[in-house]
Amino acid sequence: MDLIELKRINKQYENKEKVIEDFDLNIKKGDFTVFLGPSGCGKSTLLRMIAGLEKISAGELLINGELQNDLPPKERNIAMVFQNYALYPHMSVEKNMGFGLKMRGIDKQIIKQKVTDAAKILNLTDYLDKFPGNLSGGQQQRVALGRAIVRESEIYLMDEPLSNLDAKLRAVMREEIVTLHKQMAATTIYVTHDQTEAMTMADRIVILNHGDIQQIGTPKEVYQRPQNMFVASFIGIPPMNLIPLKNHDGKYYLENAELSLKDDLGNQPLVFGIRPEDAFVDNAAPLKMKVTYIEDMGADRYVHGLVNGTKFTLRDGSNNDYQVDQEIGVGFTAQQVSFFDQVSTNRVEANLWK
Amino acid sequence: MEMKASKRQLLLFVVIPLIPLVVFWIIPLIVSLWLSFTDWNYISPTFDYVGIKNYTQLFASQDFQQAFAHTAYFTFFSVVPIIVFGFLLAVGLNKLKRSYKFIQALLFAPWVTPLIGMSIVWGWIFNSKVGPINQILHILHLPEPQWLTNPTAAMWTIIIVTIWKNAGWAALFFSDALAKIPSSLFEVSDMEGLSWWQKIWYVLIPLVSPTTLFLVIVMILECLQAYDQITVLTQGGPAGSTTTLLYLYYQLGFKQFQMGSATALSIVILVISAILAYISIRMSRKHTYY
Amino acid sequence: MKKVQKIQGWALFIILLIIGLLMVYPMIWMLVSSVKSANEILNQPLQLIPRSFHFDNFTNALKAAPFMQWLWNSAWTTVVIVFMQLFFSSLIAYALTQFKFMGRNVLFAIILATYMLPSATTYIPSYVILGKMHLINSLIGLVISNLANVFVIFLLRQSFMSVPKGIIEAARSDGASEWTILWQIVVPMNKNAVLNATLIGFITNFNGYLWPSLLLNDTKKQVISVGLNSFSNTQGAFDQTFPIIMAGTTIAVVPLIIVYVILQKYFVQSSKTSSIKG
Numbered sequence: 024m025d026l027i028e029l030k031r032i033n034k035q036y037e038n039k040e041k042v043i044e045d046f047d048l049n050i051k052k053g054d055f056t057v058f059l060g061p062s063g064c065g066k067s068t069l070l071r072m073i074a075g076l077e078k079i080s081a082g083e084l085l086i087n088g089e090l091q092n093d094l095p096p097k098e099r100n101i102a103m104v105f106q107n108y109a110l111y112p113h114m115s116v117e118k119n120m121g122f123g124l125k126m127r128g129i130d131k132q133i134i135k136q137k138v139t140d141a142a143k144i145l146n147l148t149d150y151l152d153k154f155p156g157n158l159s160g161g162q163q164q165r166v167a168l169g170r171a172i173v174r175e176s177e178i179y180l181m182d183e184p185l186s187n188l189d190a191k192l193r194a195v196m197r198e199e200i201v202t203l204h205k206q207m208a209a210t211t212i213y214v215t216h217d218q219t220e221a222m223t224m225a226d227r228i229v230i231l232n233h234g235d236i237q238q239i240g241t242p243k244e245v246y247q248r249p250q251n252m253f254v255a256s257f258i259g260i261p262p263m264n265l266i267p268l269k270n271h272d273g274k275y276y277l278e279n280a281e282l283s284l285k286d287d288l289g290n291q292p293l294v295f296g297i298r299p300e301d302a303f304v305d306n307a308a309p310l311k312m313k314v315t316y317i318e319d320m321g322a323d324r325y326v327h328g329l330v331n332g333t334k335f336t337l338r339d340g341s342n343n344d345y346q347v348d349q350e351i352g353v354g355f356t357a358q359q360v361s362f363f364d365q366v367s368t369n370r371v372e373a374n375l376w377k
Numbered sequence: 378m379e380m381k382a383s384k385r386q387l388l389l390f391v392v393i394p395l396i397p398l399v400v401f402w403i404i405p406l407i408v409s410l411w412l413s414f415t416d417w418n419y420i421s422p423t424f425d426y427v428g429i430k431n432y433t434q435l436f437a438s439q440d441f442q443q444a445f446a447h448t449a450y451f452t453f454f455s456v457v458p459i460i461v462f463g464f465l466l467a468v469g470l471n472k473l474k475r476s477y478k479f480i481q482a483l484l485f486a487p488w489v490t491p492l493i494g495m496s497i498v499w500g501w502i503f504n505s506k507v508g509p510i511n512q513i514l515h516i517l518h519l520p521e522p523q524w525l526t527n528p529t530a531a532m533w534t535i536i537i538v539t540i541w542k543n544a545g546w547a548a549l550f551f552s553d554a555l556a557k558i559p560s561s562l563f564e565v566s567d568m569e570g571l572s573w574w575q576k577i578w579y580v581l582i583p584l585v586s587p588t589t590l591f592l593v594i595v596m597i598l599e600c601l602q603a604y605d606q607i608t609v610l611t612q613g614g615p616a617g618s619t620t621t622l623l624y625l626y627y628q629l630g631f632k633q634f635q636m637g638s639a640t641a642l643s644i645v646i647l648v649i650s651a652i653l654a655y656i657s658i659r660m661s662r663k664h665t666y667y
Numbered sequence: 668m669k670k671v672q673k674i675q676g677w678a679l680f681i682i683l684l685i686i687g688l689l690m691v692y693p694m695i696w697m698l699v700s701s702v703k704s705a706n707e708i709l710n711q712p713l714q715l716i717p718r719s720f721h722f723d724n725f726t727n728a729l730k731a732a733p734f735m736q737w738l739w740n741s742a743w744t745t746v747v748i749v750f751m752q753l754f755f756s757s758l759i760a761y762a763l764t765q766f767k768f769m770g771r772n773v774l775f776a777i778i779l780a781t782y783m784l785p786s787a788t789t790y791i792p793s794y795v796i797l798g799k800m801h802l803i804n805s806l807i808g809l810v811i812s813n814l815a816n817v818f819v820i821f822l823l824r825q826s827f828m829s830v831p832k833g834i835i836e837a838a839r840s841d842g843a844s845e846w847t848i849l850w851q852i853v854v855p856m857n858k859n860a861v862l863n864a865t866l867i868g869f870i871t872n873f874n875g876y877l878w879p880s881l882l883l884n885d886t887k888k889q890v891i892s893v894g895l896n897s898f899s900n901t902q903g904a905f906d907q908t909f910p911i912i913m914a915g916t917t918i919a920v921v922p923l924i925i926v927y928v929i930l931q932k933y934f935v936q937s938s939k940t941s942s943i944k945g
Contacts, residue, residue: 076564097570109561113583122579123569174569382766386845390762391774394755397814400796402781405789412791469683474676482931483687489927489934490694491874493892494920497899498697501909509696509713545690594783602785604877609896623787630791631881643788654783 024088025049026210027073027178032082034068034234042068043234046082050212055204058214059221060231061257066214069231070180073212074103086178099178102171106183108163110155110170116142117151120169134173141169144203161192168203179204179211185220197223218258222246230254249361252368255296261325261336264302267365268293278331280309283376292365293373297355299325302337304345305354312337314349326351406647413641419634431641441642443617444625451532451621452600455539459596460589462540463547468581470548471555481552484545492542496609499538500525503610528618531611535619538606543599547592554588555581587661594657598650622646694924701725701913708909724914731902731911734918736887737894741873744810744890749868752816753823753861760823761849765835775824781817790881797882804884812882813872819864826860827853866934873923895919 027050034043043065050056058066071077073084075096084091091099102123110119120141121134142148145165155163164184171179184200185193201224204211215221221228222242230237230245230253237257238250249255255263269276270290276282277295304326312328312335323340330353337353345351357375364371382390413431417424435441466484470477487495502508503524511521522530558581566576582589604623607613613620613628620628623646630639695715700708701724703717728734762768763775793812794803802808830853838848854861876892883889889897898915902908927934 096567105561109565394758405792408792
């Protein structure tokens with residue numbers, strides 16, 4: 024039995040369209056699960072339904088096999104970290120962290136011990152007497168984490184906890200949260216729209232769009248084998264290049280070049296996908312791209328261009344010079360190619376000969 | 378970069394616009410202080426310096442002591458209900474989903490209408506024979522106080538009118554302060570298992586405390602300067618029972634023309650106000666979390 | 668569960684509505700009484716719908732005292748006072764936020780200090796000063812002695828501070844004079860604060876009583892609050908004169924109720940602005 028089970032969950036606000044329809048998901052104990060998707064995809068709503076902050080319109084939420092639908096938040100043994108930290112501005116760091124325990128009538132000495140321990144883990148020992156208003160964003164988020172930790176809940180929910188921090192601090196906090204997760208061995212559900220966070224932190228990523236699961240998998244799986252064109256274009260910076268294939272007499276053509284497939288797909292209309300790092304400059308190749316823009320990232324470059332009017336990006340590690348409007352040939356690694364159905368946009372399992 | 382102002386600009390932007398402030402605020406404040414050390418009686422062209430005699434006489438006089446006690450009583454029993462009532466109204470208003478602007482407008486109306494006119498109306502509402510309040514009390518078989526002629530009841534009449542005027546106004550401020558509390562704070566307290574009264578006690582009240590402090594100070598100042606309802610309803614009576622410090626000042630200065638004592642009293646009121654203003658500034662620095 | 672919440676919501680709404688109606692009960696009662704006969708008031712003071720309408724109460728009140736003259740006096744002095752206060756205060760607030768000059772901080776400290784002090788302290792010397800100017804018992808004197816308003820300066824200064832420096836600098840580099848920048852850029856950008864100051868100024872001046880009652884003696888020269896109170900006092904607290912007093916009070920109060928109903932949403936919003944603190 025999995026720790027959290029969501030069965031045919033629905034969410035509908037009064038007289039509005041359904042935000043989430045028949046959502047199924049199981050989460051194993053100890054997993055770090057990330058809900059990833061663009062804003063408005065329903066990921067926060069799902070999290071808030073698990074927390075008990077939003078009513079579940081239909082379906083069942085089980086934790087440890089027990090129905091949770093009508094339990095108030097405080098009876099679910101869940102701790103939550105909010106995007107804006109949600110610290111009580113009138114309480115010191117120590118009081119903030121211990122408040123939940125105090126409300127549960129825990130002994131003062133025990134609270135103090137737990138808060139001290141949590142503060143040690145989070146490097147907050149020197150700040151226990153300070154007020155949230157006097158802390159930096161990163162410190163405030165640590166206090167919010169500390170408040171969740173001292174509760175020793177079975178489940179931690181985090182709603183975009185790093186999105187108010189600057190880029191450098193985000194990188195630091197990502198690492199801290201992952202380390203913390205390993206130490207605590209607690210089940211965590213983490214909501215974000217930032218794929219870097221998802222890729223670096225998750226055991227399992229749940230990619231959502233319009234309230235529907237697009238793909239569930241490890242970071243590696245969703246990156247290498249995107250299950251549909253949405254995932255392919257959502258994951259990866261820059262995203263996967265997608266070019267529709269032409270089909271004559273049972274043969275597939277990428278622009279002028281014929282692609283020889285191992286599998287017989289009949290006449291199914293296909294889209295060809297290749298990640299920028301799996302494409303390279305090869306002037307002998309039949310596929311031609313007109314350069315529009317070169318983006319130098321320091322370690323390597325992205326060469327952006329148009330393949331017969333469709334945008335295409337490749338990563339280039341060479342020191343060659345390219346000019347805007349220059350025509351270059353594009354080669355790619357055959358093993359890394361993905362195919363999608365043009366109509367359903369779902370992944371099609373097919374391989375190239377070479 | 379701020380610009381260094383030329384002489385012409387200073388004249389236009391600072392010196393000329395400041396003339397009314399200097400002539401009718403700054404100079405009068407200084408002159409009041411000066412007059413409070415004299416025995417001027419407004420009519421005679423000459424006067425003598427009497428040192429602090431006006432103050433010692435004032436503090437020793439029964440009129441002053443009584444007025445001080447009345448002011449304290451009036452202020453305390455007006456401000457506390459205004460704050461409590463205003464806070465509860467705001468909590469209620471913010472729980473409403475619809476029609477809340479309309480109710481807000483009703484609550485705020487007393488602050489806008491002229492207090493002189495409305496006090497005249499209140500005088501009739503409180504009329505012990507024909508006023509609706511005693512009529513209702515009569516129907517309910519409750520005691521019917523002589524609102525305006527019994528000393529204790531008269532003070533409470535003034536207090537009720539003062540609460541009526543200001544409670545809705547206070548509610549607006551609280552309602553604004555409550556609306557500014559991020560909803561995630563209430564969600565956290567849900568997750569931490571707070572009951573509704575724990576939420577009010579541990580979250581709501583502390584978070585609106587800067588507003589509460591501000592309202593308490595402003596309302597005390599308002600009570601110190603209350604005049605209209607007193608002059609219409611009781612004229613300080615019966616038997617001086619509703620004579621506050623400000624009303625005594627008016628009587629001393631503009632009825633008895635004891636300018637020395639009156640200005641001394643006005644300086645006392647000013648000092649009380651200044652102390653309150655100072656406390657409020659100090660405390661609001663200490664108690665502002667965000 | 669949902670049903671319980673809905674019922675609670677309605678109960679709360681009704682409680683608040685009742686409190687709201689109680690708050691305006693004196694106004695309603697005043698309006699009702701102003702068209703009742705004396706006998707009806709004495710016999711059925713709780714009756715909210717008059718049995719017969721006696722509009723002659725109003726004609727009698729208008730005959731007994733120059734209410735229209737008083738309303739006019741209040742109206743024009745209030746308009747002039749509010750306008751001049753805004754004019755002077757804008758200049759000072761602009762100087763406080765945009766100019767560097769000696770004594771600027773001292774000036775602001777003085778303004779901050781006077782903000783909370785009781786104006787009553789200034790009455791006796793102000794009276795003497797106006798006497799020297801031969802402006803006692805004169806509406807001009809009332810206007811002149813009210814030209815300074817520390818609250819308005821304070822409100823505008825707080826609001827002007829939020830104007831981005833870049834906008835002022837851009838205007839200066841476009842060659843605009845400080846005068847032009849103030850009236851054509853800063854004031855329009857702060858129209859909310861200006862509106863708030865206008866409304867609050869309008870209320871306090873139109874409803875003001877103590878200072879004008881000290882200053883003005885002639886019946887013809889009264890402002891409405893003072894005139895109304897003396898009218899009510901001269902009629903005496905006799906039951907028979909009650910309808911005419913209510914009619915007079917209605918004449919004095921109704922203009923404000925009308926203004927309030929029209930501008931209600933601005934009033935509610937602007938009252939809160941006075942909480943902006945340094």
